[in-house]
Amino acid sequence: MVLRVLELFSGMGGMHCALDLSGREYEIIAAIDINPTANLVYASNFPEVSIINRSIETIPLKQWEKWSADLWTMSPPCQPFTRQGKQEDLNDRRTDGFVHLMKNILSQLNSKPKYILLENVFGFQNSDAHQLLLHTLQSNHYSYEQYLLSPIQFGIPNSRLRYYLIAKQQDQLNTNASVLQTRISNFDRLLTKLHEQFPSKCGGSYDKNSLHRNDQITDQCSHSSEILIDSNQSMLINDFLVSNENSEFELDDKQLKRGLHVCDIITCHAKRSFCFTKSYGKYFEGTGSLFRTETDRIRYFTPKEIANLHCFPQGYHFPEEITNRQAYALLGNSLNVFVIGVLLENLFERC
Known part of the structure; x- marks a missing residue:
């Protein structure tokens, strides 16, 4: 089965490249980002993908139903959570798209994605936005796992600690979902x-x-x-x-x-x-x-x-x-x- 993927806050296409690395058969049905420079780079590398230069909160629910994606990948703006920033969390307008996704789209969508993958900066795990994410996933019957991982753990010579969450829709929640893991297995093939x-x-x-x-x-x-x-x-x-x-x-x-x-x-x-x-x-x-x-x-x-x-x-x-x-x-x-x-x-x- 071909995986239908929505790439949200798509940036320069890192999630797309990761899907290529995974070897899974997939189709990017849309890549959405408001950064025109990022969209230009994305389009240059993946000219076949439909890129939407539009704020996520302006996309109506009926369009999400029409897309009927199997997987959402997302890297929401990190500035509201970085140590160098003001850490205004949900008071920062740059979280509006993420909040809209959680409150008005995922919670109301009939054709919910089976899988969700989210990436953000270290520190996101201490935010109100993080609590909104977990509450929304739990309310919509997603099991999830959370990680703090850096490439250097895999022998890649770069330190880049990030928060990650992977979620799958199912009847029972993972009882260890609240634990932030710093180890992960099943990577030998990709290594x-x-x-x-x-x-x-x-x-x-x-x-x-x-x-x-x-x-x-x-x-x-x-x-x-x-x-x-x-x-x-x-x-x-x-x-x-x-x-x-x-x-x-x-x-x-x-x-x-x-x-x-x-x-x-x-x-x-x-x-x-x-x-x-x-x-x-x-x-x-x-x-x-x-x-x-x-x-x-x-x-x-x-x-x-x-x-x-x-x-x-x-x-x-x-x-x-x-x-x-x-x-x-x-x-x-x-x-x-x-x-x-x-x-x-x-x-x-x-x-």
Whole structure:
């Protein structure tokens, strides 16, 4: 059976890529987002998909009935819940679409989706929006599981802790649904596919002391939970690079003087990197790691390299009219495709 999917708050299409990774037969019946830049990138990579540039709260119930989707995927705006923001939660108008989904669509829909997958920032689990989500799912007979997961747990050298929920409509609720899990199983098949997509690039000269410093995957990546793989399965930053040197992205002397003392600088043999935010390339502190090349130049990671670390497929691209600043902003709000793929695997087979 072909899975009918609605991609809500679709962004640059990470959920779509995760569905491709899962190998499940599916059809995206619509991708909905109000960000025109994200929609442009999405359309460039998936021209066959119907993209709706419209606020979710303006879409009438009859249209949702007509869509009759089997799966909803969603990454609602995270700004109301981030530590850097005002944390206005449901008082933030950017939650209006999510609230409308919970109160006016899911609760009233006759053709409810069988599956739901939601992703948001760490901190969402402490919000009123989270309580609304759980109450709505329980009232509409969904069993669900909740997770706090980071790519680094699977040996992907990037720390990006996120809240995830997978839900399936059924008669009985999961009695452990309220527990936030930091472990997940059933990912070996996708891990093999990931290593095929980004094969190891061994070789080249390096400082063994530097390699040892970078070998401690969790030491400098706060919020990283237990590593779920054998250490020999861990991947290196080098596996995700387009090239070691890239003069276009090197920091000039003024930037080096301003940023070096607050930046995290890693080499190609690192097994970790800090979370990349939408302000990467604009600010230094807390926005993501910098890269030290083999010739000791310091540069930014390119948008394509960050997309690689987010496990977007090799063929994924940014159109020429998208600036680096715009690409960084989209990536900062995006998700890790591999982690979503693992969650889909578990949703379809266990939840």
